[in-house]
Amino acid sequence: MTGTGTNSDIRNRAKAAFLGVAVGDALGAGLEFMTPGEINAKHGTVREIIGGGWLRLKPGQVTDDTEMSLCIARAVDAAGGWLLPEIAESFAMWLRTKPIDVGDTCRRGIRNYMLKGILESPFNQWDAGNGACMRMLPVALCTFCSEDLLESYAIQQAHLTHNHPLSDAACIALGRLVHLSLQGYSKPRLRRELESLLSCYENFRFEPYRKLATAYVVDTMQTVFHYFFKTRDFESCLVETVNQGGDADTTGAIAGMLAGAYYGMESIPKRWLKKIDRNLVDEISTLSDRLLDLSPSMVSV
Numbered sequence: 001m002t003g004t005g006t007n008s009d010i011r012n013r014a015k016a017a018f019l020g021v022a023v024g025d026a027l028g029a030g031l032e033f034m035t036p037g038e039i040n041a042k043h044g045t046v047r048e049i050i051g052g053g054w055l056r057l058k059p060g061q062v063t064d065d066t067e068m069s070l071c072i073a074r075a076v077d078a079a080g081g082w083l084l085p086e087i088a089e090s091f092a093m094w095l096r097t098k099p100i101d102v103g104d105t106c107r108r109g110i111r112n113y114m115l116k117g118i119l120e121s122p123f124n125q126w127d128a129g130n131g132a133c134m135r136m137l138p139v140a141l142c143t144f145c146s147e148d149l150l151e152s153y154a155i156q157q158a159h160l161t162h163n164h165p166l167s168d169a170a171c172i173a174l175g176r177l178v179h180l181s182l183q184g185y186s187k188p189r190l191r192r193e194l195e196s197l198l199s200c201y202e203n204f205r206f207e208p209y210r211k212l213a214t215a216y217v218v219d220t221m222q223t224v225f226h227y228f229f230k231t232r233d234f235e236s237c238l239v240e241t242v243n244q245g246g247d248a249d250t251t252g253a254i255a256g257m258l259a260g261a262y263y264g265m266e267s268i269p270k271r272w273l274k275k276i277d278r279n280l281v282d283e284i285s286t287l288s289d290r291l292l293d294l295s296p297s298m299v300s301v
């Protein structure tokens with residue numbers, strides 16, 4: 001692959017990346033907060049979407065990772081472009097529905113918007129969680145082929161809830177890897193791109209892998225990078241990632257985003273897709289096309 005993706009190839013990868021978020025979220029959600037040893041003792045290696053876990057999920061049920069991504073996607077689609085207040089409003093509407101799970105930092109940021117209209121959380125040394133990173137896919141789609149827009153929108157949406165340089169760096173790096181994957185670039189090219197992040201932020205180095213998969217954005221991204229570069233297909237990337245436990249729905253969602261963009265629709269196991277609500281699959285498919293249509297690269301295609 002040389003990076004000369006056709007229009008239909010890019011659309012296929014975009015859809016796979018968004019569905020990858022949902023599939024990875026649903027696959028990992030039942031394992032959230034477990035250790036690899038606990039997972040193995042209870043289930044062996046988890047290869048199916050079984051639900052359960054501390055949230056007692058139905059098999060195929062998704063959580064905040066997918067729902068917050070949908071909030072951004074719907075807001076950008078409805079506004080016909082990027083309007084941060086619309087995204088904040090979409091998060092607020094979602095929080096009012098009493099979602100099954102909300103991270104503490106996300107809840108605080110959304111409540112500050114609801115009560116005081118604040119669109120940028122102040123810097124906080126404890127805000128280096130993965131909550132801004134997990135909802136990056138719609139940002140990558142609507143900025144496709146513009147690194148400047150990617151950087152600007154990634155940080156705007158992140159700072160609604162998380163204002164921390166490590167979270168910002170992870171959001172931008174993830175967005176760049178998704179852009180390159182959508183264009184059909186190879187793993188060595190992605191690895192080189194990642195090297196520029198690692199040279200500025202040494203803490204994201206994932207070799208040797210430390211086997212931590214917590215919600216700290218550094219641990220989360222090390223886990224995703226490790227398993228994405230170690231494995232050779234979508235299924236094994238996601239299986240290995242979620243069986244690492246910890247924040248498994250979020251590592252699963254981010255791994256699914258990247259692996260979906262890289263390997264495309266044909267790589268996503270049908271038995272996993274079938275577990276996801278049909279209406280959700282349809283909405284994600286429609287939104288991924290519409291977000292790409294709003295991106296600078298596709299306006300003329």
Ligand code: MN
Nearest residue numbers: 063064065249
């Ligand atoms: Mn979640």
Ligand code: MN
Nearest residue numbers: 247248249250
């Ligand atoms: Mn999570």
